[in-house]
Amino acid sequence: MLTNRRFYIIGFVVSLFFAGVVSFYASSAPDGLEKVAQDIGFIDTARDHTNADKALADYGVKGIDNERASVGVAGIIGVIGTAVVAGISFKLIARKSKKDHN
Amino acid sequence: MHIPDGFIDLQTSAVFAGLAAAGIATALKGARTQLDEKIAPLAGLTAVFIFAVQMLNFPVVAGTSGHLLGGALAAVLVGPWAATLALTVVLLMQGLLFADGGLTAIGLNIFNMGVLGVWAGYGIFLLLRKLLPKNKSSISLAAALGGLLSVPAAAVGFTIQYAMGATATFSTSAVLSAMVGTHVLIGIGEALITGLTVSAVLASRSDLVYGWKNNNQKLELRSAD
Numbered sequence: 208m209l210t211n212r213r214f215y216i217i218g219f220v221v222s223l224f225f226a227g228v229v230s231f232y233a234s235s236a237p238d239g240l241e242k243v244a245q246d247i248g249f250i251d252t253a254r255d256h257t258n259a260d261k262a263l264a265d266y267g268v269k270g271i272d273n274e275r276a277s278v279g280v281a282g283i284i285g286v287i288g289t290a291v292v293a294g295i296s297f298k299l300i301a302r303k304s305k306k307d308h309n
Numbered sequence: 310m311h312i313p314d315g316f317i318d319l320q321t322s323a324v325f326a327g328l329a330a331a332g333i334a335t336a337l338k339g340a341r342t343q344l345d346e347k348i349a350p351l352a353g354l355t356a357v358f359i360f361a362v363q364m365l366n367f368p369v370v371a372g373t374s375g376h377l378l379g380g381a382l383a384a385v386l387v388g389p390w391a392a393t394l395a396l397t398v399v400l401l402m403q404g405l406l407f408a409d410g411g412l413t414a415i416g417l418n419i420f421n422m423g424v425l426g427v428w429a430g431y432g433i434f435l436l437l438r439k440l441l442p443k444n445k446s447s448i449s450l451a452a453a454l455g456g457l458l459s460v461p462a463a464a465v466g467f468t469i470q471y472a473m474g475a476t477a478t479f480s481t482s483a484v485l486s487a488m489v490g491t492h493v494l495i496g497i498g499e500a501l502i503t504g505l506t507v508s509a510v511l512a513s514r515s516d517l518v519y520g521w522k523n524n525n526q527k528l529e530l531r532s533a534d
Contacts (some may be wrong), residue, residue: 209513211350218354219511226361234366234374239491240310240467247484249477254315256408264408266364269436278364285402286361293356293398297340297391301349302339 219290226282228298231275310463310492311403312418313469314411321474326416326515332424333397339390343519351517352387356395358506359383360402367498375495378422378463381430381455382503385448385520386510389431396423421466430459430503432506438524448521453504460496464488 209217237245244250262269263281271277359379368372379399383392400418403409410418428518434455441447468488472481507518515521 208516214514214517215350215354218358221472222354222357222361225358226364230361230364233364234368236366236368238310238366239369239464239495240312240488243484243487243491244316245488247479248315248486249475249479252315252476253313254411256313257412258405258408260404261408263406266407266409278527281407282361282364285364285407287311287355288404288406289398290353290357291358291429292402293395294350296394296398297344297349297352298346299369300337300394301344301346304344305346308388 218288222286223283226286227279230278230282310376310411310418310422310467311400312414312467313419314413315476316354317414317417317470318474318476319413321470322413322417323452325420325470325474329397329416329419329424332420336390336393336397340388340394343388344391348387348391348414348479348517348519352391355383355386355392356398358452359395360399362502363399363403367442369491369494369498373491373494375460375490375492375498377502378460380422380426380428380463381434381452381459381499382506383456384427384431385434385452385503387509388517388519388523389427391519392427392431393423396427397520417467417470421463424427426463426467429462430455433458434520438520443524445508445515445521446509448518448524449504449508450464452507452520453500456503457493457496457500461489461492464492 245252258264263284266281268280271280340458362377366376369375380392380396383395399421400423404412404415434451437450437451437454441451468481468485471484510518511521
């Protein structure tokens with residue numbers, strides 16, 4: 208049994224490592240849906256993403272030319288951002304639920 | 310599996326945005342009854358972990374990759390209601406910040422991965438948990454197989470959306486067989502990641518795992534009869 212603190216630190220560090228380091232080695236082949244769309248022929252109906260020119264589009268940081276650093280930093284930003292948004296959301300829900308029970 | 314803008318027309322996207330919103334509202338209600346201050350951090354960590362692992366595309370067959378969807382994993386770790394919410398946070402981050410998944414397609418994507426994937430995976434998990442011996446390996450195996458099937462389930466979700474409102478005119482049955490065929494293969498990766506992650510959490514903090522705790526409680530109730 209890990210202590211609470213140690214469990215969450217390990218979980219967070221593993222996530223940072225995956226998004227910040229391992230992500231560089233991820234396959235860049237089209238994903239399942241993209242491949243099916245190519246093979247069947249409806250890939251051309253896709254439009255460019257509204258945010259395609261924004262700073263973090265396609266998991267790269269605009270302005271960082273080194274590909275390893277670009278995807279790594281984007282991943283780390285995503286992990287921290289998700290932690291903040293999800294952390295706050297679930298905390299609020301849990302607090303609300305405590306109030307409901309009282 | 311993240312649908313870009315343009316594949317599906319706006320009317321159908323709006324219908325699924327409504328369904329996704331209803332799913333999120335129901336999940337909020339459900340999570341309120343299940344989430345306490347002890348479990349809330351695990352729900353947050355689950356969202357973080359899924360975001361990170363979704364970046365790790367693995368090769369499946371020539372020229373095709375796949376990545377974790379995470380619906381079954383989240384449902385087993387924190388329950389189906391919190392799972393839908395965790396996936397919603399991940400999909401919003403990806404769509405808004407990383408240009409992954411179209412903004413008009415956000416409802417389509419939340420429906421497929423955050424509702425359909427979660428409940429298909431969780432349904433299979435519950436069924437297998439009933440059939441298998443009551444131990445931790447069974448929980449991991451049931452979670453893995455739930456994960457395996459949740460991916461083609463989400464692929465069927467896309468096919469339904471395609472049938473309702475594709476901007477292209479290729480036959481739905483061709484899309485269905487290609488989507489399901491490819492996503493069963495991706496499901497194998499989903500099963501491995503889901504099974505390994507659930508067994509790692511069970512080994513370190515089984516007291517936090519929704520799909521394990523919840524099972525033990527039920528057993529206690531029955532033995533009291």
